[in-house]
Amino acid sequence: MADTKGRSLVSKDIFGPLMVELGHQYPNIVVCDTDLMRCFGTKGFMKEFPKRHINFGIAEQNCMAASAGMALCGKNVFSSSFANFATKRACDQVSISVCYNHANVKVCGLYAGLTAEKNGGTHIGVEDVAIMRSFPDMAVVEAADTYELEAITRYMAEYDGPVYFRQPKMYLRNVYDSVPSFELGRSVELKNGRDVTLIACGIATGIALDAADVLKENGIEARVINMPSIKPIDAEAIIKAAAQTGLIVTIENHSTVGGLGSAAAEVLAENGSDAKLIRMGIKDHFGVTASLAYQLKQNGLTKEIIAGEISSCLR
Amino acid sequence: MADTKGRSLVSKDIFGPLMVELGHQYPNIVVCDTDLMRCFGTKGFMKEFPKRHINFGIAEQNCMAASAGMALCGKNVFSSSFANFATKRACDQVSISVCYNHANVKVCGLYAGLTAEKNGGTHIGVEDVAIMRSFPDMAVVEAADTYELEAITRYMAEYDGPVYFRQPKMYLRNVYDSVPSFELGRSVELKNGRDVTLIACGIATGIALDAADVLKENGIEARVINMPSIKPIDAEAIIKAAAQTGLIVTIENHSTVGGLGSAAAEVLAENGSDAKLIRMGIKDHFGVTASLAYQLKQNGLTKEIIAGEISSCLR
Amino acid sequence: MNEKLEFGMLRKKAEELRYNLIAMMDYAGSGHPGGSLSSVEILTAIYYGGFLNADANDPQNPARDRLIMSKGHASPTQYVILADKGYYPKETLKVFDVDNSMLPKHCNRKLTPGIDASTGALGQGMSMAVGMAMAGKMDDASYKTYCLLGDGECQSGEIWEAAMSAAKYKLDNLQVIVDNNGLQIDGRSDDIMPLGDQRAKWEAFGWNVETCNGHSLEEISAALERMGKAADKPSVLIADTIKGKGVSFMENDADWHSRKMTKDEGVQALAEITESYKAYGFENIEASIMFLDEKELAQLTGKESV
Amino acid sequence: MNEKLEFGMLRKKAEELRYNLIAMMDYAGSGHPGGSLSSVEILTAIYYGGFLNADANDPQNPARDRLIMSKGHASPTQYVILADKGYYPKETLKVFDVDNSMLPKHCNRKLTPGIDASTGALGQGMSMAVGMAMAGKMDDASYKTYCLLGDGECQSGEIWEAAMSAAKYKLDNLQVIVDNNGLQIDGRSDDIMPLGDQRAKWEAFGWNVETCNGHSLEEISAALERMGKAADKPSVLIADTIKGKGVSFMENDADWHSRKMTKDEGVQALAEITESYKAYGFENIEASIMFLDEKELAQLTGKESV
Numbered sequence A, B: 001m002a003d004t005k006g007r008s009l010v011s012k013d014i015f016g017p018l019m020v021e022l023g024h025q026y027p028n029i030v031v032c033d034t035d036l037m038r039c040f041g042t043k044g045f046m047k048e049f050p051k052r053h054i055n056f057g058i059a060e061q062n063c064m065a066a067s068a069g070m071a072l073c074g075k076n077v078f079s080s081s082f083a084n085f086a087t088k089r090a091c092d093q094v095s096i097s098v099c100y101n102h103a104n105v106k107v108c109g110l111y112a113g114l115t116a117e118k119n120g121g122t123h124i125g126v127e128d129v130a131i132m133r134s135f136p137d138m139a140v141v142e143a144a145d146t147y148e149l150e151a152i153t154r155y156m157a158e159y160d161g162p163v164y165f166r167q168p169k170m171y172l173r174n175v176y177d178s179v180p181s182f183e184l185g186r187s188v189e190l191k192n193g194r195d196v197t198l199i200a201c202g203i204a205t206g207i208a209l210d211a212a213d214v215l216k217e218n219g220i221e222a223r224v225i226n227m228p229s230i231k232p233i234d235a236e237a238i239i240k241a242a243a244q245t246g247l248i249v250t251i252e253n254h255s256t257v258g259g260l261g262s263a264a265a266e267v268l269a270e271n272g273s274d275a276k277l278i279r280m281g282i283k284d285h286f287g288v289t290a291s292l293a294y295q296l297k298q299n300g301l302t303k304e305i306i307a308g309e310i311s312s313c314l315r
Numbered sequence C, D: 001m002n003e004k005l006e007f008g009m010l011r012k013k014a015e016e017l018r019y020n021l022i023a024m025m026d027y028a029g030s031g032h033p034g035g036s037l038s039s040v041e042i043l044t045a046i047y048y049g050g051f052l053n054a055d056a057n058d059p060q061n062p063a064r065d066r067l068i069m070s071k072g073h074a075s076p077t078q079y080v081i082l083a084d085k086g087y088y089p090k091e092t093l094k095v096f097d098v099d100n101s102m103l104p105k106h107c108n109r110k111l112t113p114g115i116d117a118s119t120g121a122l123g124q125g126m127s128m129a130v131g132m133a134m135a136g137k138m139d140d141a142s143y144k145t146y147c148l149l150g151d152g153e154c155q156s157g158e159i160w161e162a163a164m165s166a167a168k169y170k171l172d173n174l175q176v177i178v179d180n181n182g183l184q185i186d187g188r189s190d191d192i193m194p195l196g197d198q199r200a201k202w203e204a205f206g207w208n209v210e211t212c213n214g215h216s217l218e219e220i221s222a223a224l225e226r227m228g229k230a231a232d233k234p235s236v237l238i239a240d241t242i243k244g245k246g247v248s249f250m251e252n253d254a255d256w257h258s259r260k261m262t263k264d265e266g267v268q269a270l271a272e273i274t275e276s277y278k279a280y281g282f283e284n285i286e287a288s289i290m291f292l293d294e295k296e297l298a299q300l301t302g303k304e305s306v
């Protein structure tokens, strides 16, 4: 479906220059770093807008709470750290200074999930979505590729309120071939199908599309739903899919506890749906020091394993 | 069912003296405070075992990570703060220093959920279970009354590994009339019934029992399951209840996102159960400055509202 | 709007605020008396001594000075001031700490006009204040940001992260005051987690440091004056205070961090403040009551039975 | 087990370790060269200078001294030492940073014998070290706990929470070393978040402070010696170092925090260390290689083509 030619798969390659553009367009945008400017891609922003850029060093707590302070003075603050530190080291600050104060901070979690690769368990955030999803007033979003990353970033430049903006280091493939539209609470059906529905976000959406191709070869028509807005979630799409396809499979670059899979489970169970849900993701263990490919495989997050699981379930 | 006479409903009244007893029995037990000794009830322990008590002051991060360090030297460390600060201020430390290191720390979250009452939103932890449940290697437990609190505490004195031990300031009633047995991963059926199953933990278990009484008057036979071990969860009991009673209602002193309700949703959806789930709890907003009774009512956590909801659902 | 009272009147105001403060907490049967009382003079000096530039009629004015109660449990002191300043009707003080009150136990910016940040999770107010001062610098705005810390609160690492960042960005528009009452919940800070040489700490973190007797309105004002002139550096005032100041049985007693007064204790507390008021040469403090009528006040002072 | 080399041999050891370190990271095409190289002398002094009491044959001995790499990304330096000490076969160094390796990029106590804590989340190792020292005091044990920090890491509030607690509990069994290389990921610490007067900071937090040239084995050893004698206080050594020390093109360049060497860079790095080895008067550093055979080494040194 997608033409990836010339489009970088690396989040910061798209995010960084885009923030410079948006910085010109929106004078209230501020960028905050925590000694990871190189990973956020925000060196360009710092150079263009030195006064509107703060590097807090290795002090994520202060970064997130001070960002809230800036937001309460009218700024739209994009603040980042590795996903793990943005959500866990600064957990209370994001909860209280940002959400409880309803501060206009875009908490950006970098190198999300297994894309932290060999940095290992201390860096591979498997719980960040679970944590952020539990915060009242927090929206949680993750793009499926850098086209959607752009869409979300543009949306965030206008949106006023706390958001957790999860960003993998890089994508495995593109999913779109141009910048799609994005809205909080809205999912996108990428592929129709009647036998099973794959719901995914982030790098997992590409995997889901690939798995659907494998399933097709086996005669199984899979619906693929991209769910960039994990909270608020598009419950309607899930209920519809459950009614129409029965089996639902969530695929995510995150623990199976508390993330997209749990959000889907909540929707299904509350609606008394008899659809079976399979939650594919990191199986309640910490990340290890290994390449993305290795860890995806270890966690059953390859198109082959996913297709296999679905085939045997439908048999 | 329960005889509450003479038995305090306040967590620290039971926990505090018990820790002194256990301190004598288990020389490797250490207690760590964060300027909330008065709330943890551990002044007695400090006096009896001054060398095995550390008060870290208002420094929850250091408390939890240093506790892990002690644990790695053979100690069984009971470390506390208000639930909100134990799990959010020290989030990364509990995740990495405690869980990732598999350190024998019992992270005790005090004044859990709405029992922080008028301390308001900054103190009322609505997300702590969601956060702790998402950590690999973490067990999450909460007692239904001070009898069970005692059972869990005794269990924890022997258990080796990371646990989040959630403690409300006080209970609304007792549920047991003597110290029950406790085991990780095991639920307790407090009342049999065939029309609906109420699954609850913490102070909500007492409310569930009361709601069952109200339902009975309406001719509805409710099963009541106490679920002190939120993780690992007793999936079997949930599946059985779903098959036998259809409707499942989870009741918890916590956000409906990520806690007991979500855990039940995961189990039900993964099993393709067509049982409908109603998640009663704090409805994805922060706590307010108000009494427990007020906030329980606001969140629909009274026996009347619960019974009403169930009755209208079964009608 | 930058109201400035002479020291005589400032003292009078401080005692009247203290009286209302005790009355409000007594009326509610709640609050954090110790840390509220210790900060009365500090907040009086800031609000009435010509420092805080803020307007009750325009509490969201972007050009206003900010005041962040990082020790958010001392909200009562600010509540009586905001009522006196006209941010809300004085009678509002009656709803302090009632269910879902607009005057909750910890400061909440969404509920109370005049409150600039929701606080209560210690440490975070300091960072938010730093962020506000940073935003001021970005906008070349001239507002100042004041921030009140507890001494126990300074045990929190976030304070030192924030301190380091304020020095980096030369936030001379940031004025932090430590209500150095030497007590926290579990006892003396020196016993629970000693703060050691606080001046040395802040200086080592690149701050301009002032110290003073935190109950001397003159000393506080002089220190704030000097802080306002310090360029290229953030300033901190370590104000030595007495927790529970003004009520003999509360002074220097950690128990009074968040204890509720009995009826008799309330009577005595109000009587003691009346005494000191008189000792300062003022008369009839009862007339200063903002939010209770005579009858209601008589109940608290125990005079209804006379 | 408390091996103590003379300074001449200590220097020889340091250079050999550095050689192995570069070879290991080059072989893996990974690692954090900058902060690993800056800590070579510090760890050499601790492990071989008669300080760390630990036994490769009994890595879990409760009486052992602990060493916590709070800057867990400098694991490579410790890995070559542990291999040399016999905690695991030297050939194990070949698996550094391979998928699911027992020698992962950040220290992991569950995977690697001789590693006392899993680190990588900056700040936490310091607290864990404090906890270990506290446990030692509780047990009246005589072991010491060493802890290595980065200078950037000291921006984290947890460091100062931990520092305060160590002073309270008079942890003279705790010895912290700051690898003060002046760089972090985004650039110079002085630009990113200036640490200012580090000595003043630690002293203000109640610590015994030593400073030294962090590449002088004599100075490090002398400082550790003095620290071992300081009673009733924790000690910190601010060791001034050069990030990337020993490899000209890596020195003082933030880019080398975690860059991977090209083939040519690897060749040059090994050649430079060989040169300094000779300049110290030693010969044939290649013979010191722990984990590669001649042919494998020849590939890294670019000599296979000759």
Ligand SMILES: Cc1ncc(C[n+]2csc(CCOP(=O)(O)OP(=O)(O)O)c2C)c(N)n1
Pocket: B034, B035, B036, B058, B085, B089, C034, C035, C036, C038, C071, C073, C120, C121, C122, C123, C149, C150, C151, C152, C153, C154, C179, C181, C182, C183, C184, C185, C243, C257
């Ligand atoms: C992060 C955090 N930890 C714990 C608490 C609970 N708490 C509220 S007040 C207090 C003591 C504060 O002492 P201090 O800062 O000295 O304030 P003061 O003496 O002025 O009341 C504590 C521990 C909290 N509010 N926030």
Ligand SMILES: Cc1ncc(C[n+]2csc(CCOP(=O)(O)OP(=O)(O)O)c2C)c(N)n1
Pocket: A034, A035, A036, A058, A085, A089, D034, D035, D036, D038, D071, D073, D120, D121, D122, D123, D149, D150, D151, D152, D153, D154, D179, D181, D182, D183, D184, D185, D243, D257
């Ligand atoms: C809490 C936390 N935040 C961010 C990081 C990412 N990180 C890894 S190393 C590093 C720079 C460390 O600088 P410094 O402490 O000076 O170490 P050194 O120069 O010795 O490598 C950063 C920001 C981390 N590991 N942990």
Ligand SMILES: [Mg+2]
Pocket: C150, C151, C152, C179, C180, C181, C182, C183, C184, C243
């Ligand atoms: Mg105090």
Ligand SMILES: [Mg+2]
Pocket: D150, D151, D152, D179, D180, D181, D182, D183, D184, D243
């Ligand atoms: Mg450095």
